[in-house]
Amino acid sequence: MSSVSVVIPSFNARPWLAEAIRSARVQSVAPVEVIVVDDGSTDGSVETAREAGATQVISDGTNRGPGGTRNRGIHAASGDLVAFLDADDRWLPDHLARSAGCLERHPDADVAFSGYRLFGDSELDLPSAVASDRALDLSVELLDVNHVLQSAAVARRSALLAVGGYDETRRYSEDFELWLRLSLTSKFVATGAITVEYRTHPGQVTARPGRMYQGAWEARASHLARLLQRHPAERAALSALLQRRWEADLRVAWRERDDGVFRSVLALDRFVPDSGPIAARWRRRLWLQRPAWRALAWAYDRVPMLRRWARRQRDKSGRRE
Numbered sequence: 001m002s003s004v005s006v007v008i009p010s011f012n013a014r015p016w017l018a019e020a021i022r023s024a025r026v027q028s029v030a031p032v033e034v035i036v037v038d039d040g041s042t043d044g045s046v047e048t049a050r051e052a053g054a055t056q057v058i059s060d061g062t063n064r065g066p067g068g069t070r071n072r073g074i075h076a077a078s079g080d081l082v083a084f085l086d087a088d089d090r091w092l093p094d095h096l097a098r099s100a101g102c103l104e105r106h107p108d109a110d111v112a113f114s115g116y117r118l119f120g121d122s123e124l125d126l127p128s129a130v131a132s133d134r135a136l137d138l139s140v141e142l143l144d145v146n147h148v149l150q151s152a153a154v155a156r157r158s159a160l161l162a163v164g165g166y167d168e169t170r171r172y173s174e175d176f177e178l179w180l181r182l183s184l185t186s187k188f189v190a191t192g193a194i195t196v197e198y199r200t201h202p203g204q205v206t207a208r209p210g211r212m213y214q215g216a217w218e219a220r221a222s223h224l225a226r227l228l229q230r231h232p233a234e235r236a237a238l239s240a241l242l243q244r245r246w247e248a249d250l251r252v253a254w255r256e257r258d259d260g261v262f263r264s265v266l267a268l269d270r271f272v273p274d275s276g277p278i279a280a281r282w283r284r285r286l287w288l289q290r291p292a293w294r295a296l297a298w299a300y301d302r303v304p305m306l307r308r309w310a311r312r313q314r315d316k317s318g319r320r321e
Contacts, residue, residue: 002080004031004100004154007073009066010049011039013087016199018052023090024083025053029097032079036087039069045087067166067174074160082157084175088199089151095195099154102133102189109135110159110186111179113148116196125194132192139183142176143223143238144245146216148188150175152196159186172208172215180223184230209256210264213249217271220245224273239273246272250282257297259290 006024010017017036024034033055038046040063049057058072074082081100085091095114102112115127130136130147138147153175163181166174179188220242228235246268253265266286269279 001029001100001104003078004029004081004083004096005073005077005079005157006031006034006083006085007070007077008034008036008049008054008085008087009039009069009073010036010041010045010087011063011066011069012041012043012045014041014043014045014048016088017045017048020085020087020090021049021052021054023092024085026093027091027096028093029100031083031096033077035073035076037069037073037076039063039065065168065171065174067170068168070174071165071168074157074165077157080157081154082160083154084150086151088201090197090199091151092195092197094193095152096154098191098193098195099152102191103154103156105133106135106187106189108187109189110156111148111182111188112154112191113188114152114191114196115194116149116152116198117194118200119197120200122200127194128190128192130188130190132190135187135189137183138188139180139223139227140238140241142180142183143220143227144241146176146179147190148175148179149196149198151198153179155182170215170219172211173219174215176216177219177222180219181226183223184226209253209261213253213261213265213268217246217268221271235273242272243275243278246275247278254293257294257301259294262286262290 008020008024021034021036024031035056035058036049036054038049038057038059040061046057046059056076058076070084081103083096083099099112099114103109113128118124118126128147130138159182163185166178170177224238224242227238249265253262256262266279266282269275
């Protein structure tokens with residue numbers, strides 16, 4: 001089996017870092033190295049990484065952001081494959097065996113990924129929605145949905161270097177942007193298993209949804225331009241796909257208690273082709289319906305009887321289906 005290097009970027013992640021490193025070291029298929037790249041932490045993460053048994057700890061006290069930190073790990077790696085693990089996540093013991101095994105069976109694929117489980121503040125199993133154990137061209141599908149969690153990805157080091165690694169100017173959705181670029185030259189394969197545990201906690205980047213949305217849509221806009229260079233006749237279909245995706249994001253943001261999140265998603269219309277009518281409809285809804293929705297959400301949060309009624313309605317709807 002190909003050799004695997006584990007790259008763990010860390011920024012003030014001391015409470016969880018040792019657990020992440022242990023989960024990498026106890027894999028049923030052992031990695032050749034566990035590389036922790038510190039991004040200018042001030043909480044003692046470097047000492048924790050060494051104590052927890054990282055093979056190599058890279059730290060010069062500077063903060064390069066998530067893209068630059070991971071790129072340093074890629075360049076330092078000696079393995080044929082690079083497996084990424086965020087410092088606040090952890091792997092189940094068969095993660096590398098399954099992911100690297102997929103790439104062994106599919107030499108035409110450059111990225112393998114698995115499903116994952118949320119734990120911490122939220123708990124939920126999220127299996128991959130992509131057909132398992134098949135090398136697939138995801139260049140269009142990823143434009144709609146990012147199926148690849150950073151901590152669930154194992155990639156060929158040569159493919160990562162060929163596309164220039166992560167865009168170091170990005171602070172949000174830098175992984176999604178990399179998968180989009182890779183999808184133009186590489187196939188992806190899903191393992192069909194849940195082998196990653198993704199920790200949910202208030203301090204993580206995903207707790208800043210407005211910026212995450214903007215980063216993802218900036219990446220989509222760049223990818224759309226590249227796709228249209230290759231397939232100009234697909235403009236209408238790709239535009240319709242992005243319109244549907246944006247409306248789905250708007251519906252999710254509408255349910256946020258924070259009006260700022262919804263307004264930030266609504267302002268992304270500049271990245272969505274032919275979005276004028278959709279934007280106008282949602283702006284009308286913002287002015288006409290948002291105050292009533294906010295009042296109902298306030299009552300729902302504070303009145304137990306209303307929550308019980310809402311649950312009964314959902315149960316009835318489920319039985320009818």
